[in-house]
Amino acid sequence: NAGVTQTPKFQVLKTGQSMTLQCAQDMNHNSMYWYRQDPGMGLRLIYYSASEGTTDKGEVPNGYNVSRLNKREFSLRLESAAPSQTSVYFCASSVSEETQYFGPGTRLLVL
Amino acid sequence: GENVEQHPSTLSVQEGDSAVIKCTYSDSASNYFPWYKQELGKGPQLIIDIRSNVGEKKDQRIAVTLNKTAKHFSLHITETQPEDSAVYFCAARSSNYKLTFGKGTLLTVNP
DSSP: OOOEEEEOSEEEEOTTOOEEEEEEESSOOSEEEEEEEETTTEEEEEEEESSTTOOEEOSOOTTOEEEEOSSSBEEEEESSOOGGGOEEEEEEEESSSSOOEEOOOEEEEEO | OOOEEEEOSEEEEETTSOEEEEEEESOTTOOEEEEEEEOTTSOOEEEEEEETTOSEEEETTEEEEEETTTTEEEEEEOSOOGGGOEEEEEEEEOTTSOEEEOOOEEEEEEO
16 A cells, blocks of 8 residues: 555756646545645645546646546646746645645756 | 634754644634644655544644634644654645645754
8 A cells, every 4th residue: 555656756847848747546535636835835735636537726726737537646737837836746635525645745846 | 715824933842842833724614623744855644633523632742722712723742752853734624625734833852
């Protein structure tokens, strides 16, 4: 039981490049989330998916798109990366809308 | 939407002392309040949570109290140890079933 896994662990992009952050969970959880964490800002919700086939915007969705590929996988895409998207990205999952289990994070640097 | 304020932003204590971190929330409909611990380079991990029908909950050296009238909740760590050093986040689940996080408290336990 690996819990929540994220790939890649680190990534460096140039402004304007695109990339997809991958997240998978093996706990049979219905809900999945993407957060970004910036110094002094805590964790801010980008998008979430309450169940397979549904997605909804969080607090900071601009510049991102998501896909709930199946119950296990939830990906986050940056179509045209900007320096303001330099951050640590965390994926999380939960059975209900309560206890969320987090992955180890993806550290992204946009030059 | 929900707004969660967390204080202090940094806290330094001597080993064996107690540490208290406080959070306030704005949405009176919020009914679930988890606390997460984040060690350097890792994702947040749930350490304790409390629901709105309970005033206090303990788990060994950790306790959380909730005052619904005043809309604040606190984390208490007794007999602190160096391994308690980390960033702690409070969160509140509001009526839209999303977690809103505080900005975090960096706790340092000095040997």
